[in-house]
Amino acid sequence: MQSYGQFCPVAKAAEILGERWTPLIIRELLCHPQSFNELRNGLPLISPTLLSNRLKTLEHRGVLRRECSEKGVAYCVTDAGEELRTVITEMGVWGQRWARSNLAREDLDPTLLMWDIHRRLDIKHLPAGRTVIRFEFDVCLKDPGYDIDLLIHSPLNVMTGVWMGDRALHEELKSHTIRLAGDTALKESLPDWFLLNVFSGVRPASDSDQGGRCGD
Structure with missing residues (x-):
């Protein structure tokens, strides 16, 4: 520079x-x-x-x-x-x-989302040994090649929204926007091991936070 x-x-x-x-x-x-x-x-x-x-x-x-x-x-x-x-x-x-993302199409990247998610999994809540969790979005990614313990199916924008704290995981599960299939223990412990993005707890600024214009 x-x-x-x-x-x-x-x-x-x-x-x-x-x-x-x-x-x-x-x-x-x-x-x-x-x-x-x-x-x-x-x-x-x-x-x-x-x-x-x-x-x-x-x-x-x-x-x-x-x-x-x-x-x-x-x-x-x-x-x-x-x-x-x-x-x-x-x-x-x-x-x-x-500067919160509005999750426009150009901001959605399944590869980056999975890379970010894998760094935040709390493995102490997962079974010992190999555990295979497959995420299915509206795009095709490489199959891990192992028997799947848990399948998580979700639209990419929904899972990204949950990951970033814009959507509530329990609400998306309740409405079946996110669907789970597989090991019962893994499904029940999902909120424990599926940690969200480190910034997910930061709330967006409200309109009142913007303040008035000069002279108002």
Whole structure:
């Protein structure tokens, strides 16, 4: 990003964080260290070239570092990157309150939704060993190839709405908009292990929060 030509620390921070995709890359790495391909799972629309360029920039700026192991190269945040956790969290809170998605078609991404969901499953409420849970939306995704313990069928916009806190899970189950089939224990414990998005509890700003116009 071109320099703002200002000594102000807000300007200097914006030169690093204001580039397209950069806050989302940091968001992903604050979850845990990730490989290049794992980052692309959480950022499915970014091109490999652009992701590579952004990673190099953030490494040069001291926000992240590369760690090499027998499994390959993983990217993780430095102390400087970890200090951005509050910044990224507050961006999410602000976005959930003031820039809440209306779940337009272009915002619905089943791959990203499943990637986000898998990070929030509370596995201590799931049976020991392999448990296969299949989500069926109005799109076709890859079959896991194992016998299914629980089938969850839902329109994509409904499940995304539940995930983001715009819809109540129990109401969608009651109206059969979301349908479950399979293991009884898994169905009954769904609210325990199916944790929602970390920002799902942030309520949208009401019209009264907007305040009056200048001069009103």
